[in-house]
Structure formats: C-alpha cells, structure tokens
Amino acid sequence: MTDVLAVADHRRGELRDVSYEIITAGRQLADETGGDLHLAVISGTVDDFADKLNREGVDAIHTVSHGEEFNHDVYTQAVTQLYDELAPQYVLTPNSVNGLDYAPAIANQLDLPVVTDTIDLDNDGETLVATREMYGGKVETTNQLEGDAVVTIRGAEWPAAEGTGDAAIEAFDADIDEDAIGSTVNGFEEVGGGDVDISEADLLVSVGRGIEEEENLDLIRDLADALGATLSSSRPIVDNGWLPKNRQVGQSGKVVTPDVYIAIGISGAVQHVAGMKGSDTIVAINTDPNAPIMDIADYAIVDDLFDVVPELIEEFDE
C-alpha cells in the first residue's frame, strides 16, 4: 500500500507543535507515494483535537478516545490496530520523548524497520531515503529503506501545516486490552522553579561543556556579575550537578528569548538550540568554527573562552 499514517502528539490538553509539522511531512510523503494521509489522534479530547488538526492535506483523521494522557500501551495498541485496518506504507510519529516511548514498540510488533529522528524524507515511489544526523550532529547521513517502515520525525524540521482541511473525521473503535497496560501515569511536575527565572532575563551568559571543570564556572559567574547578566547553561552543566535545573536552556529545560544570548563553550546541539533560537541577538564564543552554534549565531568569536572571557570581564570591571 502507499498510504501514510501519522500520529499526533499532545500533552495536558494541548496539541504540540510537531502535530502540525507531521501533517506537512506526511503529506509530502503521501504525495510522493501517491497515497492518502491518515492522521491518528489518541486519548484526551480527541474531537476537539481532530477539529484543530483538520488542516490542508489531511485525508482522514481517526480519533481513539481512551484516557486523558499519553500511555504508551494504549498508543501501541491503537496504532498497530489502525495499521492493520488501513495498511499504510509508513507510520510517522514525532521524535518526541513520547514518540520514542511507543514508535520502536510498534515497529517491533509489526515487524517493520524503524528509523528515528529524521530531518528529511524522500520517496521515489519505491525507496525511502531518510536523512538523519550522527555523532551529535557532526555529520548527516542518508539511509535507504525498501518496503513499509515506522519513521519518527524531528520537531521544527518541517513547517506546520496551515489552512483548513476537509478530512473525514471518524472515531476508531480500538480494542484496548487493559490487562496489557503495564504502566500508569500518576501526574506531571514542572521542574526548576527556584531562585531565578532565566526566561525573564534580557542578557543571558550561558555556559556549556567547553568550561571543562566545575571550578572554572567561577570565571563565568564573574562575567555575569560584571555584565549584570543572568547565568544559564546547556544540559551537560546541569547533568554534572554544577548548576540547578532551573538554569538549563533547551528542549528539556527552559525556552529563553533574551535581547542578547552569549553562548560560551556551547556546541549548539539541536536540543539546546530549540531553547534559545528565539533570542534577539546570539553571540557564540567557541574554539570550533564549525560548531552548530555558529549556524544560528549573529556574532562569533572563534577563540579560547579562557582568553576572551577575562578580557571581557576586565572591560566591564573598569
């Protein structure tokens, strides 16, 4: 078959952006295979979600009403049953934390290959060419697949679908086996309140792995003091326990939009960039001129942070 089945993502009553992006990716693929784009939305206020997802390019929306929030066993059962019913060629899911919690299970159950975190997809009618990164974004690779597959797509790589569609919206009566549900979601918690809200700062001095040692953080603290800036960081600094979680900028941390964001010793992994790309002006200080942070920086200093930062402190301490 040649159809595409894409699955929407939502949390706490809100559709996530990638749900609109996956419509664009799915439509593109369905055009290339000459098939229809089916969309599945599972759990929560599915009728309301379906209305919002009914954008240009969607042929059918299948709603599965079961529980409020994401449960991977419910998603796995619902999607595999939809696959059996619709026989699509590709199942597309977001490469979100939840996508990664059920897409590999679906692939295994359906005996399909799975290719994750794709940033581009191309189909010539027979072969799927999926583009993805390796080695933390240092290289891109193309990967070929014949036949049916489960594919997860990275967020913010495809534009969100717009317009109003005329999809057929149908309730899908999935047969959910409650005995097969082996996990229970008990709630959610926002992390990283604390002393400072980095999302309110006008000037962020943000530090990454390039700082090397915890003791060296004092240098960056001195800089923040000298500039009257707020200190933030990329993930590894928080993972090391050098700064609290409320200082973390990125996909799993805070989204920040300061007037100026100074990225010091931060390579610019996609997860970090997701949290700071909305900054008005981005300055990168990094020894590697090819670091991904340079792609989004407005100004860059290719030099050792241990040489540049003391000079900058001196300039403002005078």
Add this chain to the structure above:
Amino acid sequence: MKILVTVKEVATVEDEFEIDGTEIADQYLGADLNEWDDYAIEEAVQLQEDGIADEVVAVTIGPEDCEQTIRQALAKGADRAVRVWDDALEDVDLLDVNAKTEILSAVIEEEDPDLVLSGVQAGDDSFAATGVSVAENIGFQWGAVVNHLEHDLDDGVASVRRELEGGVEELTNIDLPAVLTIQTGINEPRYASLRGIRQAQQKPMDVKALADIGVDESTIETELELTDMYEPESESDATFWEGSAEETASELGELLRDKGVAQ
C-alpha cells in the same frame, strides 16, 4: 534482583575530520563508553549498593577491540559482562534497531533479569529506539527517557520520572520486569577507582557468537542501508570577529553597550 545493563563503545569524532565513503576516516575517531550508558551503569551499581540488586551484568555488542571500554562498567561495579560478536557483523555499516533487538533479546532471555537499564541513545548513531524495541520484543514493560528511579521497587513496581520536553516530568509506575532507558543527569556517574580498574581485569567477560545465543544470521540482516555521509553545509551568516582576545572582547563589549544590556 538481577539487573542487566546494555552498554556500548561509541566512536567519538574530532572537531576537524574527513569522511571516507560512508564512514569517518579512522584517524579522526576515538572510542569511549557511551555517555548515556555510563549513567545506566551508575544507576544499577547504586541499586546494588542499596541492597536491591544482587547482580549487575553488563551486555554489549561489539568486537574484541571494545573490551577495554566495556571493562569500565566492570571497574565501576558491574559483576560480569557478556560481549556478543560475530564475523557476520564485521562488514555491517550500521547495525539497525531490529538487529540489535534480536541480539540483546536473546541475551536477556538467557540471563532472565528483573530489570534492564539502557542508555536513552548512543552518542554515535543516536537511534534512541533499542531499549523500547527490546522490551516489546521480550514482553517486558518499559519506560523511555527516565531521569529518576525510586530505589525501593516495592511490589515489583518501578516508580520513575520521565523527562518530557519543556521542563516537565511525568511520574509513572511501571510493572517489573521492565526495560528503562536512562537519561543523563539521573545520577552522578563515578570515576572508576584504581582498585576497581584492577579488579575489572579479573571479572568474567563471556564472549558469544550469534549461534551461541541462538540467533540466526538471517534474522539480523539490517533493513536500513547507509548510503551517504557528509558534513552538513554551514548555514552560518554570523559576523566573525577576528583578532586578539582583547580585540574580540572589545567588539563584544561594544555590542552589549549598543544593545543597552550591559553598562
């Protein structure tokens, strides 16, 4: 209880490198224990120190060359290791999720652990899919991207936090046996002590071929073919300030004053 940890030696790449076909040329590659697996090992060893785990077994798929790296898991406290390799895997460019699933599932079924800990992803190929795929394959429960695990494991249930996007954590109970994929930051991985490193040389590392674990070569044929590798085109339109550190710092200082964000 018995805990199995999946570990991998990953390739690390220098800042400057060259690509040879669909691989990075050897001279630009290093090797290291996968960062996410390091946290998984630490979590397992802490469960052992807390008296919850009786045995921690590290499992890897890799050639003999990777043994030194995998022994890091033993040096940090794992009791023994299993390494699976086979001539049939020698020429595979990219071992896909299904192939890894078949191999790891066979070892897990043989070892029969109560809990499997796996890194969320590998730093080289970054599929982030094997743990969940294995769980489904062997009928275990699972949880992906776990950044907190309660250590009491009462009544055969793991209480975990899953790290969602945007600073939100999901609180979830998962029935055991289960596979948890471990996120960085869940703990603080220890450095191996000199004593640990010495002891690791004496700990058993079982080496198994596919036939030894009952996996037929045909079942690990990878369906994903790596066809090209290239450096992403730089999209940078940044203004690169040149000069001494004093000069570049001064440029930045001027910008900050212009923007009115620093005095």
